[in-house]
Amino acid sequence: MKVGIIMGSKSDWPTMSHAAAMLDQFGIAYETQVVSAHRTPQLLADYAQGAQQRGLKVIIAGAGGAAHLPGMCAAFTSLPVLGVPVQSRALKGMDSLLSIVQMPKGVAVGTLAIGESGAANAGLLAAQILATSDTDLLAKVDAFRAKQTQQVLEHPDPSEA
Numbered sequence: 001m002k003v004g005i006i007m008g009s010k011s012d013w014p015t016m017s018h019a020a021a022m023l024d025q026f027g028i029a030y031e032t033q034v035v036s037a038h039r040t041p042q043l044l045a046d047y048a049q050g051a052q053q054r055g056l057k058v059i060i061a062g063a064g065g066a067a068h069l070p071g072m073c074a075a076f077t078s079l080p081v082l083g084v085p086v087q088s089r090a091l092k093g094m095d096s097l098l099s100i101v102q103m104p105k106g107v108a109v110g111t112l113a114i115g116e117s118g119a120a121n122a123g124l125l126a127a128q129i130l131a132t133s134d135t136d137l138l139a140k141v142d143a144f145r146a147k148q149t150q151q152v153l154e155h156p157d158p159s160e161a
């Protein structure tokens with residue numbers, strides 16, 4: 001496994017599945033697991049501390065509300081951690097975003113956008129990180145972007161069905 005996708009609750013999966021789907025597109029092996037800084041603190045410590053040794057290169061961590069998971073995960077490992085703010089019901093994910101993005105200097109989390117787009121982009125960014133040492137993967141990322149550009153250029157009329 002190259003990427004670990006963790007999330008605070010099973011209820012985050014509809015959002016975090018978009019990170020998994022992006023990795024699927026590039027044929028990147030990943031694992032998914034519910035790990036919570038609040039509900040399973042020891043599991044988080046064990047997971048993050050063992051991640052590098054198990055061969056993971058990037059961790060994607062999604063959580064909602066008081067979203068301490070990405071930051072605590074980053075505190076336990078030197079692997080790059082990408083944080084996805086899951087949209088909460090009460091505050092629409094602003095709580096998740098602010099909890100993840102405002103890390104104190106010295107422990108970094110790369111924070112993505114709230115919700116599905118953020119999760120998909122976390123998968124894409126993980127692919128780009130892995131592509132820095134994998135030319136086949138880099139070609140796939142370039143092809144993905146070229147196709148996206150082509151689609152926009154081929155359909156410039158916004159009123160087109």
Ligand SMILES: Nc1c(C(=O)O)ncn1[C@@H]1O[C@H](COP(=O)(O)O)[C@@H](O)[C@H]1O
Nearest residue numbers: 008009011036037038063064067068069
């Ligand atoms: N933010 C965290 C953490 C954490 O940061 O460790 N653990 C669970 N949660 C979040 O609680 C929300 C509600 O969880 P439930 O749906 O299980 O009540 C989820 O979005 C989860 O990420």
